[in-house]
Amino acid sequence: MENYQGVAMTDGVNRKNHIMPLSTIIKAYHDSWNTVIPMNLGHDRTKPIGYTMLTGVYMEPGKAYVTNESAIMGSKEEHEKMIKMIKAYDDKIFCEEHKEELDTLVRMLGDVLSDKFRVAPVGQAVAIKDKDIVYRLFPEWSETIKDGLADVRDLEPVYTKDENDKKGFLVPGVYHKDGYLLFAHQFFRRSLSILNTTNEEFFNSFEKMRDVSTVEIQLALDMDMVGLVGTEHPELEYQYIRGPHFNDDLDCIPEGVTCHENEHYDNVFSNLLSTQFYWHIQDGKRTFECEELCDRENISFEDGQPMLWGCRYVHSMMNPSTGLPTHLDGAIRIYNDEQILERIDFKTDISKYGKNSEYIKLWRIDNDFSVAMWKELISAFYRENALIGEYFGGVDEKYDQIKKESNEHNSVVKQTNNFAHIELTEGEGVRVYFRYTNKFEIAEDIDIGIYNKDTFIVRGERKVKILDADTVTLLKYLKRKGLNLRMPITYLISFEDMIFNFPTLCCKRLCVADIVITAIKELCQAWVKRQDDRLISFGLMVNLEDESGHISFAGHVNDFVKLFDAIPKLSDVAFEEWIETIYQENNKFKVGENYPDKFSLIHGDVVCFKRLIVHPNKIRKIWIEDGRMYAQFNMTKEERDELLEHKIGSAPFYKINQDRCNKCGRDYTQCACVKFIDENVFDEVVEADLLGLIWTNRNAFCSNEQL
Ligand SMILES: [Zn+2]
Ligand SMILES: [Zn+2]
Ligand SMILES: [Zn+2]
Ligand SMILES: [Zn+2]
Ligand SMILES: [Zn+2]
Known part of the structure; x- marks a missing residue:
């Protein structure tokens, strides 16, 4: 089984030219955030390949994406398990959920x-x-x-x-x-x-x-x-349809057979081999025939008869006196295995074969009608067959854009360099990730719980949960604002870079979340005042009616100040409305265009700035001289050039054992002083363990390493 992160939906103009606002994709996500959905190739439920789950809504200036996580089944066992699951899913959506209506019928x-x-x-x-x-x-x-x-x-x-x-x-x-x-x-x-x-x-x-x-x-x-009657409703299926614009003069198309091979044939997404077009004279009338050929049996019978091949076929005749189409019908031609082989392998073309095959007529139009409708009906009948548009010389404005987007589907994060670092600067806006999850419980006497599911380091054999050391500063500031909370007993790690990744704060009430936003904004104002070129990330979780809403943010402190100045209090508006306002306000920054790659910021269920730890093998020597730290690395010339090119250096990180407040002299985790907010408060690390080095382009001090 392989797992992929991908994009299930985006807002804006979709493949059918429908405009999907953020509210629509949030609703779609809300309806199925806790459902496992069977996943099919090319929207075809006869080709199941795995499951997918919608995981959240990622927002950058200009675009919102519903992310999903998919599991593709590999082995036979996995496949069997999946078929069982699909049965259960079908039973739920077709039978259980409509039991009363079925009884009535x-x-x-x-x-x-x-x-x-x-x-x-x-x-x-x-x-x-x-x-x-x-x-x-x-x-x-x-x-x-x-x-x-x-x-x-x-x-x-x-x-x-x-x-x-x-x-x-x-x-x-x-x-x-x-x-x-x-x-x-x-x-x-x-x-x-x-x-x-x-x-x-x-x-x-x-x-x-x-x-x-x-x-x-x-x-x-x-x-x-x-x-x-009364249960009918349209099904939404956003599959791209090629919209051809072609020449309206049917007379200029030469007679004879044209065969368009499907160069995108892969036997997986598409079983379409080719489409054949044939113009000839029949009973003194110009006649058009068109048939697509596929190589996968698609007609099954409930009584276990062998499957057959069905190919879409169109037949049409022109009125010689008006020049207009006067007859048009669509059918499915049916072949058994012997016949289809003959049809495909011997390259028997449409002018010679097919008449003797069995077929089922699906629709028919008689008497003169317009050429425009004629083309529209044929193209629509052959939806998802791009060869039709290709034959008629269709131009498709949106094709390239869609192709670009579908490449993004299930993309694995591409690492731009070995020392992958996030470059996000002032003015580029905030990245927001929002998801629904199960409701949380919180103790009677506290307003805020701390959630840091995916932040840990490996020490020896153990995974140890960690917090960025300055989380303490944020929590102390929240205490000062009257909130009850317990100081964490997790390892506090100090990274000497210009980044703070704060955990998610689970807020008992909506107004608690508003206080957190205000506190973060005021801290950001303090960093802006100090001219810190700093990135921060943090999360918030609040209980809603049936679920909880979890939102996390990552961005530059300058942009946070602007964004949080512009949004309403969460306690004054509905949660989804609050999200929409955040999105609209954030859209005022420079358009993101998936930079940085969203999957380089989404870690587990939040967005944050992941740090890249220097592998211990790479470190030749670390020493301290005149109170400064120096490091020497084992690396190739290429690696060295790459570091220089991206202006990447190293910075140490420590586990803090004892930290003293310079102002009152007490333990900084315990005293009431708040760094950045109060004047002349800073902490002095009394005892710490050096854990290692990270690669960073945001060193908190000037870089001292020797390469
Ligand atoms: Zn239904
Ligand atoms: Zn093509
Ligand atoms: Zn006909
Ligand atoms: Zn709900
Ligand atoms: Zn103090």
């Missing part, structure tokens, strides 16, 4: 149901699969179905309603018929499988033909499926 259908019916695994509506049920339910009307095609005007399309009760989106492939829902043939679905979503683009185009009164329009229905 079963009652309504009564005797019409056979004893072999089952729940239809579709997300669009609550429905039942039962062989030939539509024939039994509507015996008279069924007689009007010719060649498997029903008159579309006998079926009422279904639309969602928007907030003002106005017509919203089309629920594709779902129709009202005398108090029931009927569904378009399952071969309209991705990979022709009932498990997948139907072809939304096609139905959106097809519905436009309903208003063209001169044409006849027909459609194949799933005669084995009936649904309950």
Whole structure:
């Protein structure tokens, strides 16, 4: 099993040109943060590969990302376990969650149901699969179905309603018929499988033909499926659809066969081998045929018959007197293993083969209609087949951008250099990571708990939890502001760089979180005043209604001051609204464009500045001379050049055993003085263990190392 961090969704304009605001992606994340979701290749549920979980929302100036963590199954055992899990998931979303509606539908259908019916695994509506049920339910009307095609005007399309009760989106492939829902043939679905979503683009185009009164329009229905009215809803599936813009003159396309090979064929994401286009004269009419060829069987039968190959096929004829398309139909051509081999391997082209294959007509339009609609319907029918657009000479403005983004999918952090350091400077804004998690409990008498799950160092064989030493300063300042808390008993580590990684503070009430924000802001103001070029990170957790909200921040102190000056108090607004304001205010900084790489800042469940510890083998010698520390390293010339190029030096880190306040003389962890805030307060380390060195480009002192 391999684990990947990736991006499941981003805000802004998505692949279908829908604008997704931050609130929408937060809602999507909120709905499934604690659900394990089966993951499929290319949105195809017949190709399961593992699970994924949405892990949080990462925000940089200009963009928000819903992050996910995926586990890809490798071994056979893992695969079997996954199939079990998917079954359980399906059972939950299709049966358990819709038990009452299913009961209602079963009652309504009564005797019409056979004893072999089952729940239809579709997300669009609550429905039942039962062989030939539509024939039994509507015996008279069924007689009007010719060649498997029903008159579309006998079926009422279904639309969602928007907030003002106005017509919203089309629920594709779902129709009202005398108090029931009927569904378009399952071969309209991705990979022709009932498990997948139907072809939304096609139905959106097809519905436009309903208003063209001169044409006849027909459609194949799933005669084995009936649904309950009122449960229908569109399914969101953000898969990129190539939108071709091509020439409107069909006459200039030469006759003959053109074959476009799929250069992106990989047998995993895509089983499309090629698409063939054929123009010829039939009965004195210009005729167009188009068929895609795939090499994976995709039609299965419940009774265990061997699987077959189904390929999408389009046939069309032009009216010689008007030059307009006057007939267009779409079908699935079905091949058995022998036939498909012949079709593919012998390179028999579309002009010679296919007529003798079995096929199922899915839709049909007769009488003249526009060339624009003709192209739209063909392209939509062949959604996700980019070869169609390629053939028509389509230009696609968004293709490159999307390609760039999909490369980002499941990306592993690329290390820019061996001494990977984070470069984030003033004006580049704050990085925010926000996630939901289970509610936490907190003792009666305290306002704040400390959570530092993933901060530790390895000492000998043991992992030891640590805190940045100046967490003490922050906590003392919070105490001064009237909050009750316990000082931590964890190891306090002092890193001699210009970075503070504070832990997550679990706040009992929303107003406690507001006090923390104010305290951090005031500390940042003090650092700005001292002209510290400092980076800090910290987290906050608050209990919400059913879960807790965990937000962490990482950025330059100057930017924190600006950001926290501009946001409302958490106790005055809803949590999600507060997040949205933070995002909007942070968007005023320079656009982030994934710099630094988000996965170099997300560690476990927070954003922070990870330090890179110098491997002990690399250290030849450390010594102190005149109160200054010197170090000598074993390294190659390349490594040395890299350090110089990135202005990286080393800095020591210590475990603090005893720390004295210079002002009052007491132990600094115990006294009431607060560094940075109070004048002339600093701590003097009385006893400490040198633990090692880190590589840093933010040395707190001038660099003294010798290379
Ligand atoms: Zn549902
Ligand atoms: Zn291509
Ligand atoms: Zn035809
Ligand atoms: Zn909730
Ligand atoms: Zn003191």
